[in-house]
Amino acid sequence: MKHALKPSQYTILAVIMLSASIGDSFLKRGMEQVGAVNLSHLGLLWHALFNPYVDVGIVLLIGFFATYTTALSWADLTFVMPATAFGYVVIALMGRFWLHEQLSLSRWIGISLIVCAVAFVAGGPSRTEHPELDQMDAGVGR
Amino acid sequence: MMTPAEMHVWSVILFVAVLAVAGEVMIASGMRQLGDLDDIRANRGLGGAIGAVLANGRFVLGALCMALNFFSMLFALSIANLSLAGPAIAALTYVGNAVAAKFFLHERVDRRRWLATMCMVVGVVLVAR
Numbered sequence: 001m002k003h004a005l006k007p008s009q010y011t012i013l014a015v016i017m018l019s020a021s022i023g024d025s026f027l028k029r030g031m032e033q034v035g036a037v038n039l040s041h042l043g044l045l046w047h048a049l050f051n052p053y054v055d056v057g058i059v060l061l062i063g064f065f066a067t068y069t070t071a072l073s074w075a076d077l078t079f080v081m082p083a084t085a086f087g088y089v090v091i092a093l094m095g096r097f098w099l100h101e102q103l104s105l106s107r108w109i110g111i112s113l114i115v116c117a118v119a120f121v122a123g124g125p126s127r128t129e130h131p132e133l134d135q136m137d138a139g140v141g142r
Numbered sequence: 143m144m145t146p147a148e149m150h151v152w153s154v155i156l157f158v159a160v161l162a163v164a165g166e167v168m169i170a171s172g173m174r175q176l177g178d179l180d181d182i183r184a185n186r187g188l189g190g191a192i193g194a195v196l197a198n199g200r201f202v203l204g205a206l207c208m209a210l211n212f213f214s215m216l217f218a219l220s221i222a223n224l225s226l227a228g229p230a231i232a233a234l235t236y237v238g239n240a241v242a243a244k245f246f247l248h249e250r251v252d253r254r255r256w257l258a259t260m261c262m263v264v265g266v267v268l269v270a271r
Contacts, residue, residue, distance in 0.1 A: 008180065065208075069195060072173040074180070077166060077243045078255045081236060085262040088232075088269045110268025117261035120254050128250040 005126060009074065013083050015067045021087035023060030025094065030054035075126040082117040089114050151222045158218050158227075159234035161211040166235075167242045168204030174247065175200065229270035233263040 005013075030053030034044055048054045071080045089111050095101040103111075144152070176182070176198055183191040195201055218227045240259040243249040251259075 006180075069169060069173060069201070070179045072170045073176060074178045076249045077170040077247060078240055078249050078251050078259070081239055082258050082262055085232070085236070085266055088266055092269050106268045106271065110265040110270075113261040113265030114269065117258040117265060120258035120261065124252065124254045125250075128248065130248060 005075075009071070012067045012071050013080070016064060016071060016080065016083045017086040018090060019060045019064040019067065020084065021090040021094075023057045023064060024087075025057075025091065026053045026060060027057035030057060076128055079121050079124075079126045082114070082121050085114050086118055151218075151226075154214070154218045154221060155227055155230050156234065158211060158214045158231050159238055161207050161214060162231070162235040163238035163242050165204045165207030165211055166239055167246055168200045168207060170204075170243070170247055172198040172200030172204060225271055229267045232266045232270070236262050236266070 030051040031048065033053065034048045034051055035041075036044075068080065068084070071083075092103060092107055092111055096103050173179070173195075176194055179191050179195070182194055186194070215227075215231065218231065236259050240251055240255065244251040
């Protein structure tokens with residue numbers, strides 16, 4: 001069982017937690033400037049590519065996908081999953097401290113539950129080891 | 143009983159979640175097959191690591207599912223309220239991922255991870271409402 005993660009692997013998990021939610025916020029902000037896209041206004045999608053908020057959002061989402069894929073190469077899916085849910089906490093806290101929105105009690109409870117989920121999996125091993133399966137897979141994959 | 147319109151919304155939500163689970167499990171399976179990307183990058187450089195990922199069939203299939211998931215999500219959001227579809231899709235995806243990780247990826251989903259999954263489901267529903 002592998003318990004300890006390298007510092008670089010913690011960095012990857014932190015990028016997963018932040019990139020998707022911040023990327024989504026940038027995309028949302030950019031698309032609000034671009035306007036509603038529908039089938040008769042598909043040209044706006046091309047226009048959206050020249051919006052800096054949309055561009056930063058796309059770069060962040062590509063970064064999310066790359067770090068998520070990297071994490072899955074050394075950790076279980078059920079270990080990485082709570083990190084992706086943490087994005088909801090990031091969004092809610094950004095709204096609270098950046099946009100000064102009021103958070104209801106139920107949202108605070110939701111935030112603490114997601115934080116608990118991260119703590120639950122972080123206390124256990126990051127990877128289920130299957131010596132015989134991994135050997136078979138290594139022969140196929142490399 | 144659900145009205146036909148509600149049935150339609152929920153079947154689209156279910157479809158989006160199933161695509162997400164299929165995509166994530168395929169990608170996880172492909173990455174497990176490939177091994178630690180940091181090691182591959184140390185040996186073959188960043189280009190080599192990207193090449194190895196893109197040459198993995200399961201990863202490509204999974205990425206395709208995720209792309210389909212993205213577009214079907216846009217469709218779902220056009221027929222359902224964001225505050226319903228967003229958390230519903232996320233919650234179904236978490237439960238589906240945990241079950242699929244146990245049976246297809248043979249991950250040891252112990253009590254700790256089930257508890258985490260339940261916390262995420264309830265947490266996301268409460269936060270995103």
